[in-house]
Amino acid sequence: MGRGSEMHGQCLFIIVFLIHSVHVLPGCIAQSSDEQTLLAFKAAISGDPNGVLDTWVTTKGSMNATDSICRWRGVSCQSRQHPGRVTALELMSSNLMGVISPSLSNLSFLHTLNLSGNRLTGGIPSELGQLPRIWVISLGGNSLIGNIPVSLTNCARLTHLELPRNGLHGEIPANFSNCRELRVFNISANSLSGGIPASFGSLSKLEFLGLHRSNLTGGIPPSLGNMSSLLAFDASENSNLGGSIPDTLGRLTKLNFLRLAFAGLGGAIPFSLYNISSLTVLDLGNNDLSGMLPPDFGITLPRIQFLNLYNCRLQGSIPPSIGNATKLRRIQLQSNGLQGIVPPDIGRLKDLDKLNLQFNQLEDKWDKDCPLMAALGNCSANGKSTRVSFAVFSIFEWHRHQVAR
């Protein structure tokens, strides 16, 4: 009995020892391979005028703390369970030139890769899709070309894919709908082709969808109304996007930024959009739309600050409820078919600093004694009294001019 438990104890000791060594040894080997990987990354950098990577010199296997790769500029090792393993590589706005080494895929503990705002060229290595723990891939503001690798859709944990302001081509892989954790997807300002995958509607955690000026076609899929966490959606300046604005977007009850300006959109502006009470920016300008401002829109959009519906073929009048939207700072309704009088309620908008109503059929009996003029004289930020510059008034583009009196 006693001997049995002693044996048992020895076995346990051996097993614990084995587990321990199995745990530690690959850690050591892997650490030096993280170093090899970083040095391979550095080797692919052809220009570093700021000397950002000067601290990246081989530690020659020395394991002392001052030599650790974890102290190299831009490198962090934040895993407690795997000390010495690289978890983040962040070298933003560092003027780095050259290409992104595919070897980065060997940083198996990497969760954040941010190389935004450099001068990197070449393609996005498809090997980055092999990073098993990656959350953030941020490569915006470089000169990257080629396609968005389909391999990046192997992304169980990916939360941020930020690739704006590059020269990327090809289509958006529809399989990004597999990336259930995605919160930010931004490919603005690239030269893509094809459309917005309808399957994106199932990205229920997505908060920011940036598709500005990316040459997309094929319309806005109605399924995007299912992105229940969406805070900001920008598909502006895709002049051939086309189609109409899906009524389902009105279901995006958290949305505060909606910008679809200059997107070749037709059809009517769905009334459901005026029900999104969280909206602070609504910009649908320069589209071949139609519609009217609902009578109560100033009440149903209590947070609206930027109302940009210029050149949208709006009909009808400007409802007095506009005066209830007291956060309004900018109203751009020029180049529409608006009629009737301009409600003096606009004078209640204390934060208003730009009002453009040019090129409509509004009643134009505006002189400095009319009620609207008098009311606008009261529009001022911070309660300071304001005087209107009447010269700009004649064409009815009004900017707040604070003339000290």
Ligand SMILES: *[C@@H]1O[C@H](CO)[C@@H](O)[C@H](O)[C@H]1NC(C)=O
């Ligand atoms: C760690 O490495 C640095 C640089 O090689 C060296 O100067 C220092 O003496 C080493 N420290 C220890 C404790 O070995």
Ligand SMILES: *[C@@H]1O[C@H](CO)[C@@H](O)[C@H](O)[C@H]1NC(C)=O
């Ligand atoms: C990753 O590391 C292994 C082992 O060092 C190497 O053979 C392989 O080429 C590396 N992968 C890349 C993409 O560099």
Ligand SMILES: *[C@@H]1O[C@H](CO)[C@@H](O)[C@H](O)[C@H]1NC(C)=O
């Ligand atoms: C990456 O860096 C850029 C530039 O500093 C920054 O704007 C962006 O928010 C960063 N991305 C993430 C996910 O932190």
Ligand SMILES: *[C@@H]1O[C@H](CO)[C@@H](O)[C@H](O)[C@H]1NC(C)=O
């Ligand atoms: C990605 O999409 C392609 C077709 O577009 C499909 O063959 C493939 O199975 C998809 N991959 C995953 C992981 O869903």
Ligand SMILES: *[C@@H]1O[C@H](CO)[C@@H](O)[C@H](O)[C@H]1NC(C)=O
């Ligand atoms: C824009 O997309 C179209 C196809 O949708 C393609 O023919 C054209 O080359 C793209 N333009 C640019 C500048 O990438």
Ligand SMILES: *[C@@H]1O[C@H](CO)[C@@H](O)[C@H](O)[C@H]1NC(C)=O
């Ligand atoms: C996309 O990225 C650009 C450039 O960094 C940024 O200005 C824009 O706000 C982003 N769009 C969204 C919807 O987050």
Ligand SMILES: *[C@@H]1O[C@H](CO)[C@@H](O)[C@H](O)[C@H]1NC(C)=O
């Ligand atoms: C998403 O939206 C589409 C169209 O609006 C709808 O048919 C579908 O049932 C919705 N739900 C899911 C999970 O896609």
Ligand SMILES: *[C@@H]1O[C@H](CO)[C@@H](O)[C@H](O)[C@H]1NC(C)=O
């Ligand atoms: C706006 O919301 C109200 C209240 O929830 C609802 O009755 C109405 O049908 C909605 N209008 C549109 C156009 O979605």
Ligand SMILES: *[C@@H]1O[C@H](CO)[C@@H](O)[C@H](O)[C@H]1NC(C)=O
């Ligand atoms: C809208 O403004 C009018 C005029 O000041 C006011 O009488 C009304 O109570 C306001 N409505 C709401 C819902 O705030």
Ligand SMILES: *[C@@H]1O[C@H](CO)[C@@H](O)[C@H](O)[C@H]1NC(C)=O
């Ligand atoms: C402008 O403000 C003054 C002082 O608050 C007020 O007496 C006046 O009625 C206001 N004028 C208009 C047109 O709202």
